[in-house]
Amino acid sequence: MTTFSDLGIKKPFIKALKEIKIVNPTEIQKTVIPILLETQTDLIGLAQTGTGKTAAFGLPLLHSIDNNKEEIQGLVIAPTRELAQQIKKQLFKFTKYIDGKIFVEAVYGGEKIDRQIKSLSRTTHIVVATPGRLLDLIERNALDISKVKTLVLDEADEMLSMGFKEELNKILKYNTSNRHTWLFSATMPDEIKSIIKNYMSKDAVRIEVNKNSLVNENISHHYIHTNIKDKTNMIIRILDKRPEDRGVIFCRTKAGARQLAKQLTEEGFAVDALEGDMQQKERDKVMRAFKNESLQVLISTDVSARGIDVNNLAFVLHHQLPEQMDYYTHRSGRTARAGKTGQSIALIIPGEMQKVLDIQRTLGISFKEIVM
Structure with a gap:
């Protein structure tokens, strides 16, 4: 050693x-x-x-x-x-x-x-x-x-x-x-x-480092088939199954992140949103709460997630897959840090399977389906 x-x-x-x-x-x-x-x-x-x-x-x-x-x-x-x-x-x-x-x-x-x-x-x-x-x-x-x-x-x-x-x-x-x-x-x-x-x-x-793998090898990649109106319920079921686990949910838009945070808070989950319109003071407050574990889940846009470095995150959930391939690497890299393992889970609606196949091919990773 x-x-x-x-x-x-x-x-x-x-x-x-x-x-x-x-x-x-x-x-x-x-x-x-x-x-x-x-x-x-x-x-x-x-x-x-x-x-x-x-x-x-x-x-x-x-x-x-x-x-x-x-x-x-x-x-x-x-x-x-x-x-x-x-x-x-x-x-x-x-x-x-x-x-x-x-x-x-x-x-x-x-x-x-x-x-x-x-x-x-x-x-x-x-x-x-x-x-x-x-x-x-x-x-x-x-x-x-x-x-x-x-x-x-x-x-x-x-x-x-x-x-x-x-x-x-x-x-x-x-x-x-x-x-x-x-x-x-x-x-x-x-x-x-x-x-x-x-x-x-x-x-x-x-x-x-890890030349063949653009994405950290300790991350397992999954997708779940759903449809637009069922997405929030699906997220609730995923979170219900993992009461002890902490993670980040990625949304493509600021409005989407805010809306999802509101819905999940109403369901009794300890979540908050990080998005681009926030004052630095508010952003710091949310990050502090997440780091000291009074928040279980952070909901974020791609740009707002920059610089998030929190260990022991068990999962990353993609409300939608990102437009850019690089973003998938950055998003999933929020879990499985410092040698730990983690899961990256994407919610897929009809017609999006091709995206999963493209990510698999480009990044050299393989996705497994989760059936809820």
């Missing part, structure tokens, strides 16, 4: 990892950490969410920081405020036992920029940021990334599908000559390929 010590991680970090119950490295950590510790390189990692990416890039990033210098040396860009907060929290936990301090700041939209500018005026070694807020701070000269040695793009495909292409291109143009770029993505659309081509070394190391 490979240990973090075998990978070259220093003792104080290993002690902190043990404390947060991270004992055995995941596949991506085993592959990526030694490369990033031993070589100065650009890296492209193709990996699902929930595979342990934060430690895979976070530990080598922390090893590279010279905390005698007061400048920003590492920059991590993530698609959502939730993910940025979470990465900052993890990096902070990893550094608990090291000599000296490595200061990590997170900056994102939805919070007063003045407060963030004030925080950045103190010593900061690593900045974790969402693209829009990061660009805003750079353009106001409130953030200097000229000394950044390592730039990490986490969930790069999610950032592009959320419309951050222009911001990323502007950010990536800064200080290209003296930094290494580590890019992580679950899928490889053309826009990602063009970032790689324009801003990364042609000798970048490429790592694919």
